[in-house]
Amino acid sequence: MAVTRNAEATKAAKKTGPVTAWLTRHASTAVGSLGRLVRQPAASLMTILVIAITLALPASLHLVIKNAEVISGGWEGALDFSLYLKPGTSLKQAQALANIIGKRADIESVRLITADDALREFKAASGFGDALDHLTSNPLPHTLLVRPSSRSTDGSISLLREELGNLPETDVVQIDTEWVQRFHAILDILQRAGVMAAALLGIAVIVIIGNTIRLDIQNRREEIEVTKLIGASNAFIRRPFLYSGLWYGLGGGLLALALVSYGLSALEVPVGRLAGLYGNSYQLISLSLKESASIPAIGMFLGLAGSWTAATRHMRRIEPR
Amino acid sequence: MILFKDVTKRFPGGYEAIRGLDMSVDKGEMVFVTGHSGAGKSTLLRLIACIERPTSGQVIINGQNTSRVGRSRIPAYRRQIGMVFQDHKLLYDRPVFDNVALPLIIAGFGHREAGRRVRAALDQVGLLKKEKQRPETLSTGEQQRVGIARAIVSRPRLLIADEPTGNLDPDLSFEVMRIFRRFNEVGVTVLIASHDLSLIDRLGCRQIPLENGRLQVPKEDTAVDDYIADADTISGPEKWL
Ligand SMILES: Nc1ncnc2c1ncn2[C@@H]1O[C@H](COP(=O)(O)OP(=O)(O)O)[C@@H](O)[C@H]1O
Ligand SMILES: [Mg+2]
Numbered sequence: 001m002a003v004t005r006n007a008e009a010t011k012a013a014k015k016t017g018p019v020t021a022w023l024t025r026h027a028s029t030a031v032g033s034l035g036r037l038v039r040q041p042a043a044s045l046m047t048i049l050v051i052a053i054t055l056a057l058p059a060s061l062h063l064v065i066k067n068a069e070v071i072s073g074g075w076e077g078a079l080d081f082s083l084y085l086k087p088g089t090s091l092k093q094a095q096a097l098a099n100i101i102g103k104r105a106d107i108e109s110v111r112l113i114t115a116d117d118a119l120r121e122f123k124a125a126s127g128f129g130d131a132l133d134h135l136t137s138n139p140l141p142h143t144l145l146v147r148p149s150s151r152s153t154d155g156s157i158s159l160l161r162e163e164l165g166n167l168p169e170t171d172v173v174q175i176d177t178e179w180v181q182r183f184h185a186i187l188d189i190l191q192r193a194g195v196m197a198a199a200l201l202g203i204a205v206i207v208i209i210g211n212t213i214r215l216d217i218q219n220r221r222e223e224i225e226v227t228k229l230i231g232a233s234n235a236f237i238r239r240p241f242l243y244s245g246l247w248y249g250l251g252g253g254l255l256a257l258a259l260v261s262y263g264l265s266a267l268e269v270p271v272g273r274l275a276g277l278y279g280n281s282y283q284l285i286s287l288s289l290k291e292s293a294s295i296p297a298i299g300m301f302l303g304l305a306g307s308w309t310a311a312t313r314h315m316r317r318i319e320p321r
Numbered sequence: 322m323i324l325f326k327d328v329t330k331r332f333p334g335g336y337e338a339i340r341g342l343d344m345s346v347d348k349g350e351m352v353f354v355t356g357h358s359g360a361g362k363s364t365l366l367r368l369i370a371c372i373e374r375p376t377s378g379q380v381i382i383n384g385q386n387t388s389r390v391g392r393s394r395i396p397a398y399r400r401q402i403g404m405v406f407q408d409h410k411l412l413y414d415r416p417v418f419d420n421v422a423l424p425l426i427i428a429g430f431g432h433r434e435a436g437r438r439v440r441a442a443l444d445q446v447g448l449l450k451k452e453k454q455r456p457e458t459l460s461t462g463e464q465q466r467v468g469i470a471r472a473i474v475s476r477p478r479l480l481i482a483d484e485p486t487g488n489l490d491p492d493l494s495f496e497v498m499r500i501f502r503r504f505n506e507v508g509v510t511v512l513i514a515s516h517d518l519s520l521i522d523r524l525g526c527r528q529i530p531l532e533n534g535r536l537q538v539p540k541e542d543t544a545v546d547d548y549i550a551d552a553d554t555i556s557g558p559e560k561w562l
Contacts, residue, residue, distance in 0.1 A: 021431050226410045229370070230471070231400035232427045233393075320372055 026239075033243035037251075044248075047212050051252025054205050055299055056259040058198035059287070063260065065191050067285050072183055079157055083144040083164055084172040091115075094142040097169055101144065106152060106160055111145040118143060141171060202302055205252070209245050209306030217241065217314045225320045234315050241311040242304060249303020253296030260287065260295075322348045322479055322510045323369060328378035330364055330534075338364040340534040341378070346512055348478075351505040353521045354514040356531035362514035365531070366483050369512070370404055371395050383479065400428060403472030403509075405482035409464045411456040417443070417467050418452040424475045442474040446500055462493040469500055473509070480504060482513045486520065494520055 037044040085094055094112055102110040113121075118140040123129040146164065148157050165173040217224065224237055264286050275282035287295075323346040330339040338361045346352045354362045367373045368380050371387050380387040383401070390398045411420050421442055425435040443449045446466040456464055465485060472480055482501065486494035498513075498520060505511045515521060521528060530537035 021429070024432065025426075025429070223412055223414070226412060227423065227427070228396070229372070229399065229404060229406075229410065230424050230427060231396045231398075233396040236396075236427055 029239050030243045030246075033240045034247050036240075037244060037247055044251075047208065047248055048251040048255055050208055051205050051248060051299065051303075052255035052259055054201045054208070055252055055256035055295060056263075058194060058201055059256060059260050059291075059295055060263060061190075061194045061197065062291075063264065063285070063287065065187060065194060068183075068187055068190075070285055071282065072180060072187065079152070080145060080147045081161060082174045083146055083170055084174065085142045085144065085169050086171045087141055089142055089169050091142065093169060094144070097167070098144055101146065101164070106149050106156060108147045108149045110147075113143040113145060115140045115142050202298070205249070205299070205302040206306040206309070209248050209303050210310035212248065213241050213245055213307045213310040214314055216244065217311065217318070221318055224315070224318045228318070229320045234312075238308075238311040238315055242307050245303040245305075245307025245311075246300050247303070249299035249301065249306075250296050251299075252303070253299025256299065257287075257292055257295050322346055322350070322383055323512065324379075324381040325365075325368075326379040326381070328368065328375045328380055330361075330368060330373060331376040337376075338534050339368070339375075342531075342535065344529050344536065346510060346529075348510055349505070349508055350527065351502065351511040351524075352513070352527045352529060353524075354512065354529045354531060355516060355518065355521065356537065357516065360531040361534040362516075362531055363483050364534075366481050366512070366514055369479075369481055370402060371398055396427075400424065400475065401477055401479070403475070403477040403480040405465075405468050405472045405480070405485045407484040407487040409456075409468040411464060411467055411471075413456050416453050416455055417448065417459070420456065420467055421452075421470045421474050424471060428475060438474055438476075439470075442470040445473070445503070446470045461488050462497070465489065465493075465497055466500065469497070473504055478508070478510060480509050480511045482511070484514055484516070486515065486517060491520070495523070498524055 085097070091114060094114070098110045098112045101107060115138045119132070119138050122140070123132050126132075146160075148160060152160070161173050161175070164170060227237055264284060268284055271282060271284050323344075325342050325344045328339055328342045329337060331337045342361075342365070354365055356362055364373060368375055368387065369382055371390055374388060385398065387398075412423070418439055421439045422435050425438060430438070440449060440452070443452055446469050448463060448466055448470065451459060451463065456467060459467065465488075469482075469485070472482075480501070485501075486497050489497060494517060501511050501513065502524065
């Protein structure tokens, strides 16, 4: 009997082609699941919103790190160093030295900050202006700000530093770029933490969707029992729940994308203002097309994973009584 | 079609709902399982549908020993049996048409073929005009007929029904039984559990009377004795293939 029936079904399928029949069946299940979500919009939106927030968090962290990398990448070239001259050095000597050094091929420019300039700047910036007025002599040295030529390598720069440090007028050579390296180390840690956070949040999405599907299964327990009585396989009964999970994931992913884009556009103006303060212009980097597509894709994958685990686990327990 | 060989069903509490039962139903027969409430009628039908498994003995349906039907093959097994329930077990969140179409969708029929068969089944139970209605807008008798249409839509050779007229008044009951009779006339084997003796008498079908899980000792009717003797001589399930 079973054989006859299957043969009949196959015959019926053959008329339209088995692939078409299979596609139609899946399409109608997918649409049915979507319809079910749409019919209870409040609950569905709530779930989708939670998923969206959970997905948007690692996505925004990723964006922050990506932007920070680009910005700090611009600092890599900041290999300037300062030459503090010995206290006894006169202004004339300092100017002469700046001239000589400035002519070297491996140096792009030299700027002299005289002791007076330095004190004025310090007075203005430190707020100790009045107290400093009582000083009888200027304790600050003349300083040369040296910018190596852009063709320099790490090696040539350290040689240059050594050479200039050995000049009789030089007191101390100070490199200003160490903090860039520290910043990179921090970024690296952040990135690793971000990956871990993303993994945890991914699990959270699976749990959220799994739990939603579990409740859905419980609410439809009777229906599942009846369908099993009529001869539906676990796979058949599971299918609409898998599509629900897929839809939740897709909805959450798309909403996450919208949240991130909105956040980005909201930050555009203040970031522009900040860059302006540094005399720069900076255009925030947004998600690439691939990254944008991957958020809903990841959402769908997690949705499928969550609904699969929940459906497989709870489906088996429901047997007709 | 149906063969019970020394079947016992003991429930976890230790209660034996079916005790050493031997019985058989031939292909094309229409038979009633009768007995008081608690006699084991439902359990007998549930053994046939593979909802319960026998504790001992063999239940052989259409040549298949239900004890050997694995979990994963139960759905395919159930699809060859049409089942009607006292409480209809319809899905109330969808219209009549979708309820009746469900077995066909499960079996993988295409939409057009399914639609054709659903209308044929609804026509046979006289509900063609109500295909778009929701089950709760129908009377109990109509709901039961939707259940019957769903049971026969995939043209099973065996139809089992557990007290299908339990909630119906006599006229509706007789109407429902006539529908079963019509399917039986076109070759479907029908097994109905019922305690509505006057109705069964009117239909004049063979009875399998149960009492405490056993065949009731017949008073004057010897047909059942003959039947048991018959079943005893069967050597194997081959005859039922
Ligand atoms: N799942 C079960 N667990 C324990 N006892 C049961 C179970 N199902 C049925 N029974 C018992 O088996 C007996 C037969 O039940 P049933 O087959 O439903 O009788 P009927 O349908 O003839 O009224 C009853 O005494 C009932 O209490
Ligand atoms: Mg019963």
